[in-house]
Amino acid sequence: MLITEIVDLDRYPLYRDQSLAGLAGDCAEAFAADGVVALPGFVRPEGVARMAEECDAAAPDGHHSEVTNTVYLGLPHEGVDPEDPRARTVRSSLRAVAADCIPQTHALRQLYEWAPLREFLRHVLGVNELHAYADPLGALNIADMTVEDELGWHFDQTDFVTSLSIRTAGVGGHFEVAAGLRTATDENLTAVRSVLDGATDGVVQLRFDPGTLLIFAGRWSMHRVTPIEAGPSRLVGLLAFDTKPGTDSSELLKLVRYGRTAARDVPWVAATGGE
Ligand SMILES: O=C(O)CCC(=O)C(=O)O
Structure with missing residues (x-):
């Protein structure tokens, strides 16, 4: 699929320097003020339909995990009042498809590797450099959430997350933000x-319709995905970038999220690993 068939360049003409600067300037202001920017219809309906098919095809290669942790993504603190948020745990359950299971032919990877997107994000975030995540499993993920899956309230450990809604759940699976x-x-x-x-x-349900690209500062805003109550499964693409080259995830995080630490020996990991 051509990138012009995936991204709605009529609405978001990121390939033209002047439009990129104008749109990115507006988005940068919104991001700095609100910690969130939503670009509805960023991916065209045909692109979204193609991605949903490809995500469903890749889903069996994913790993389902269920964890309990604090809202700070750690273990409960001992010795504090049990009602203290640092002692309380939440549940998160989802299937994650790792980057080595998302080949170059997939529209989601095409979007991830599209240089104008990275340039646009760099402007919005106001940073000098932006690199693909060096984690060969975590650089690009599909989060596939089916009935009884949920993401409990949490703060992220990164400054920003870029995600794309590919399919909403039949019932439930709302993205809620404080x-x-x-x-x-x-x-x-x-x-x-x-x-x-x-x-x-102060808790809002963010509209996250399929095709919407979201840039979100989850370090300061507590957020969750409410339990999925009915299918189809909720599909979200997670596009990971970092301001420093070579950023990897811990072995423990990989083991929990993907059920393994080593990546498959596939050409698209070698091509983008580290960059
Ligand atoms: O699936 C989503 O929409 C949100 C994902 C999320 O909260 C996270 O990865 O921290």
């Missing part, structure tokens, strides 16, 4: 606790 819940200087444990207790003040 925006700007903490800052670098204030963990705001009281607010974190009240969201964990079910408070809905």
Whole structure:
């Protein structure tokens, strides 16, 4: 599939320097202010349909995991009040298809490797460099969530996540965000606790229709994906970039998420690994 058939370049003409600068400037302002930018219809319906087929074909190669952790993605702190958010755990359950199972012919990888997208993101994030993640499993993922899967409330450990909605669940699977819940200087444990207790003040459900590209600062905004209640499965593409070259994930994270630490010996990993 040609990239022009995948990305709606009429709506988002990223290949033209002037349009890129204008759009990226607006998005950079929104990202700095709100910690989130959503680009609906970024991928055309035909591109989304193709991706959904390819994701379904790749899904059997994925790994289903179920973990419990704190909202900080760690183990519960000992010696603090059990109601303290640092002691409480949430459940996350999903199937992750690793980057070595997503070949170059797949539209999602075509999008990931498309240089104008990376240039656009670099502008939006206001960074000098942006590299493909060097983790041969984690650089590009499909998160496939079926009935009873969910992602519990959490803060990310990275400054930003780029994701693409490919298919919404039949019922459930909503992306909920408590925006700007903490800052670098204030963990705001009281607010974190009240969201964990079910408070809905300040919690919004983000529209994440298929074809929407989302740039999200999950380090400061607590977020979750509500349980999937009915199929079809929810499909999201996760496109990982980093401001430094050579960033890899820990062996433990790989083992938990993909059930293995070594990547398959496939040409597209050799081609993009580390860059
Ligand atoms: O699947 C999504 O929409 C969100 C993924 C997410 O929260 C994460 O990867 O941290």
